Amino acid sequence: MTTGAAEQTTFAGMPTPLYSGSPSRLLAWLDCPRRYRMQYLDRPRPQARPQRAHTSVGIATHNVLRDFWDLPADRRTPAGVAELVRSSWIDVGFRDPEQSAAWRLRVRDAVTDYLRRSDRDNQPVGIERSVSLKTEAVAITGRIDRLDDRDGELVVVDYKTGRQVPTDDDARTSLPLALYAVAASRMFRRPCHRVELHHVPSGAVAAHEHTDESLGRKIAEAESIASDLRRADAEFKELGVESARFPPRTSAICSWCDFRAHCPEGQQMGPEKSDWAGLEAAGYDSAVTPPADT
Template identity: 25%
Template sequence: MEEIDLQTTELQEVSQPPVMEHISAFSPSSSATFEQCPKQWYFKYVAKLPDPKGEDAVLGTFTHSVLELLLQEPADNRTKAKAKEIAREIWPQVEDDPDFIALNLSDVEALEFRKRSWTAIEALWELEQPQGVEVASTELEVKVELNSIPFRGFIDRIEKEDGGLVITDYKSGKAPSKKFEDDKLQQVLLYAAAIEQLDGHRPKRARLLFLNNRDRSNSQNRRVVEVEVTEKNLTQATKKFKRNWEDLNAACTSGIFHAKPQILCKWCSFLQNCSQGQEWVSPSR
């Protein structure tokens, strides 16, 4: 295999076995990354360049872990006090996590991290009453052929409601504006399609719970974003997923992964390896 120059504008000189041979599954997050920027996908999944988690991502993982364990408790035990107990119990695991260690937080910063985490955890009670949720599963790994694509995903929560199922995913980031809600819902709609493929029963609803309540100034941004699962929106979601898979297949065959310079380049872990991204964020632009 020839050495790949990651500084090149387009990876046109790649000489390697077909990348698709090494892709055992395609997830909603992988699909979204490729759609956002094929070059970013290459750096992350093929070149496997360092992609350190930022503080918000590590915080989100901790928050998800606490809520996963909380919802595994009997309904009457799903209290804020129990959530605090769980958070204290698993905190040593967070401190030993390489991603958390890499943040290199001071004692004061670590304390602020814990406060922010608790704010996100506590926000669940602003969005729903967890004692009233009839949990079917938490953090369920799903592997299925979806439109002949090897789909893989982890569903935060599936609950029973009026004889049907509801797909719920926690988000620790800020709630999106109305115009971006449909894009955000693609993930949970794909989960719904996967569940239907597995057991033949279509979930009733799919929803996102946005736990970040720091920005209360914009009341237009809904923190519970949900949609009724229909044949139409499932078809739209799976068609988009298949299109991304086919585009990825074509990129892997050609060895060309185009960059899509945009505002998000500012926060890309691979910016130093991407001349287009550097040009996009350059002050002289």
């Protein structure tokens, strides 16, 4: 029997199965129940808009920072980074080839500067490492951008490429980072309390040192969201789009939503942003901030 990400087969007398999902799934529900429904529940899934340029920039940046650590030590140079940017570049969403080429150079320079400030001889424990965490209520899976070993303790590192420079408070309140820290600690059987947001364009590092108690509160937060999702998913299975649990949560972010074409309320929140509007907001330049970066 085939089941969805959040479904498991149950029989009479069995305990309630764990709610399975990712931190992104939990946060999508908090952002907008309607977008959550279209992204995770609707079948067939509504067609999402084409990828925007700032998303291409973010993905390419992450790919370069992933592949850099596979290079031999003698190729961890500016020339090696430039070749990775060239081979990893995603030419989607830009206004024209000239704009794409200009942004490729910006990313090359920003990543090179960021890596100059990094310890290139200290190989991370994991790069884009998949981790999982189970409690009595949830089974969370996700992927860590980078997992470092610093003096015997693990550190979770997440890359950011948007205009807004993250703060220590952003690191402290991040649900995904906290869940990744707990998952990494359990999987590697080593302490992991420190989480960091690395802003690639500026080189800024936002950090927080969790305690066991604060990580426990984050697990409880995830379980609370999952409890709401369990009820919402079950009602959708019964009622479909007629369920009242998935209202739109309108805001300025609606102008950036990938499912805006299927949401009349979202369309009332101002004109849709162009494919390249987010470039003005990417951390490599300036202007209005899009909803999130990769």
